[in-house]
Amino acid sequence: MIPPISAPDFLAKAGWPGAAIVPLAGDASFRRYFRVVDGGRRAVLMDAPPPHEDPRPFIAIARHLVADGFAAPRILADDLDEGLVLIEDFGDHRLKEHIDAAPADELAVYTRAVELLAALHRRPPADLPPYDRAVYQREVGLLTEWYCPAINLAVDEQAYIRAWNAVLPIVEQSASPVVTVLRDYHAENIMLIDPPAAHGLGLLDFQDALAGHPAYDLVSLLQDARRDVPPEVEAAMLAHYKALASPPNDFDAAYAVLGAQRNAKIIGIFTRLWKRDGKPRYLSYLPRMWGLLERDLGHPALAPVAAWFDANIPADQRHDALQEFSPA
CATH class of the missing domain: 3.90.1200.10 (Aminoglycoside phosphotransferase (APH), C-terminal lobe)
Structure with a gap:
């Protein structure tokens, strides 16, 4: 699974220049997920490509849940035109x-x-x-x-x-x-x-x-x-x-x-x-x-x-x- 071509520039602007981008399991939609690794830091890159996907609802509900005291991923950066969202990494312990x-x-x-x-x-x-x-x-x-x-x-x-x-x-x-x-x-x-x-x-x-x-x-x-x-x-x-x-x-x-x-x-x-x-x-x-x-x-x-x-x-x-x- 190849990350989107715009991902390195997006990550650099978000403060993760040169970070490794490792594929994660996708789901039943057009969304794809990648783990971003930079030294000891880790995050998850969501690729929600328009017009098939719109990450705005995810961002809005995530912020609502966090405000109510629940553990939804924090939004670290986003580029809505490209459908890229950098989110908190909860690890692999499903x-x-x-x-x-x-x-x-x-x-x-x-x-x-x-x-x-x-x-x-x-x-x-x-x-x-x-x-x-x-x-x-x-x-x-x-x-x-x-x-x-x-x-x-x-x-x-x-x-x-x-x-x-x-x-x-x-x-x-x-x-x-x-x-x-x-x-x-x-x-x-x-x-x-x-x-x-x-x-x-x-x-x-x-x-x-x-x-x-x-x-x-x-x-x-x-x-x-x-x-x-x-x-x-x-x-x-x-x-x-x-x-x-x-x-x-x-x-x-x-x-x-x-x-x-x-x-x-x-x-x-x-x-x-x-x-x-x-x-x-x-x-x-x-x-x-x-x-x-x-x-x-x-x-x-x-x-x-x-x-x-x-x-x-x-x-x-x-x-x-x-x-x-x-x-x-």
């Missing part, structure tokens, strides 16, 4: 790999992550667009737009929209507070940082944040697309959050609705990453996503959506229907 190496820590680390969410939800939300019906519908539409054509399945898209319209009022009319929803709060976007601050967790990948229901990020954390969270851990953490936040009685239904919404969306996104962007590795996550979606659809609040899936996507066209395209 929550996912830590649990993989030390599974006995799983409950303790997830407890910290849930407590961070509860603390975030006690703060007024950032000045953000709403996570509203139009966004929810656009996102679940990714499943019918990408997954269904990929398996050559014709479905009733208007009935799909109507089914979601029947269940989404649960999250729109909930008595739960409107909070900052980070939207991608999971084990690969949470860093264990040293020295510890703000629950010892560093936050990443929050540029798509919206103002919405508090159950969404809890779903993102506990119904993780990229790792299996044991059901007993999910149940314990859901109970822990409710003990901390005292949400209204409809919270479990909202959690199920947003779980189904998010998991349907991700099935569509991961199929798109294969079909449009040439990233077949994301297909390997689809069996997990279907399992989570089907479990959420079992909640009575999802009955209209569950009926649509039963009528339109047979069981043998779910789970591993695309696995022949997935790399070994």
